[in-house]
Amino acid sequence: MSSGSAVVAATDLTRVYHTRGGDVAGVHGATFRIMAGQVVLLKGASGSGKSTLLSLLAGLDTPTGGELIVAGCDLRRASQADLTHFRRRTVGMVFQSFNLMPTMTVLENVCLPALLAGDALPVVRPRAMAHLDWLGLSHRAAHLPEELSGGEMQRTAIARALINDPPVILADEPTGNLDSVSGQAVADYLAELGRHFGRTVLIATHGALADHLADRTLCIKDGQMSEGACDLS
Numbered sequence: 001m002s003s004g005s006a007v008v009a010a011t012d013l014t015r016v017y018h019t020r021g022g023d024v025a026g027v028h029g030a031t032f033r034i035m036a037g038q039v040v041l042l043k044g045a046s047g048s049g050k051s052t053l054l055s056l057l058a059g060l061d062t063p064t065g066g067e068l069i070v071a072g073c074d075l076r077r078a079s080q081a082d083l084t085h086f087r088r089r090t091v092g093m094v095f096q097s098f099n100l101m102p103t104m105t106v107l108e109n110v111c112l113p114a115l116l117a118g119d120a121l122p123v124v125r126p127r128a129m130a131h132l133d134w135l136g137l138s139h140r141a142a143h144l145p146e147e148l149s150g151g152e153m154q155r156t157a158i159a160r161a162l163i164n165d166p167p168v169i170l171a172d173e174p175t176g177n178l179d180s181v182s183g184q185a186v187a188d189y190l191a192e193l194g195r196h197f198g199r200t201v202l203i204a205t206h207g208a209l210a211d212h213l214a215d216r217t218l219c220i221k222d223g224q225m226s227e228g229a230c231d232l233s
């Protein structure tokens with residue numbers, strides 16, 4: 001594979017937290033590349049650095065060392081304006097706890113990031129409905145999150161992550177709050193985004209639901225990355 005198609009290029013990537021108890025390395029000297037369209041699992045025990053890494057890739061947190069280029073954006077050197085654009089247009093995030101707005105309907109939740117990015121509702125609405133349809137949620141569009149099952153909430157969050165058409169999808173323990181049947185459906189949809197829609201998908205998990213769906217597995221342990229399966233025992 002040529003380096004030209006690397007969507008993520010991390011070199012010696014480091015994020016040290018300065019705490020009262022001393023410095024804690026969330027991510028420590030990680031070097032890896034992820035190619036366009038790959039579905040990659042990020043495995044690691046609790047506290048190994050998965051969420052820290054995803055926050056860095058999403059432009060929500062800044063590295064304290066090393067280099068990080070995501071979809072052509074140099075995240076250590078980007079201006080605030082570039083970062084805002086990056087967070088809105090380049091990455092879509094899915095979280096373990098769904099993070100839906102409780103007072104907004106499913107459709108409103110899905111439309112929100114596009115409206116915040118400046119798109120007009122008449123343009124956004126059909127896009128949102130198309131994503132909900134793909135995710136089997138058309139009949140839930142007018143419902144509030146509290147009226148949904150966990151699996152439906154997470155599929156709503158996937159639709160929301162897609163609304164600005166980002167090339168990169170980052171999912172942080174997306175099946176962690178779901179039973180195995182709905183968790184499997186969520187893992188299947190995320191993998192489809194890579195396999196059939198050419199998006200680059202990184203799924204952080206310590207579960208096994210997505211194991212058979214991934215092109216590749218990265219293992220993180222004490223903030224250090226390696227290629228291949230992880231011993232999580």
Ligand SMILES: Nc1ncnc2c1ncn2[C@@H]1O[C@H](COP(=O)(O)OP(=O)(O)O)[C@@H](O)[C@H]1O
Binds near residue numbers: 025048051052
């Ligand atoms: N905001 C923070 N301040 C200090 N330490 C943190 C912070 N966030 C994470 N850490 C530490 O960084 C390490 C990695 O955490 P995290 O990325 O949340 O791991 P995971 O998502 O794999 O459970 C842990 O030792 C954790 O305690």
Ligand SMILES: [Mg+2]
Binds near residue numbers: 050172
């Ligand atoms: Mg985490």
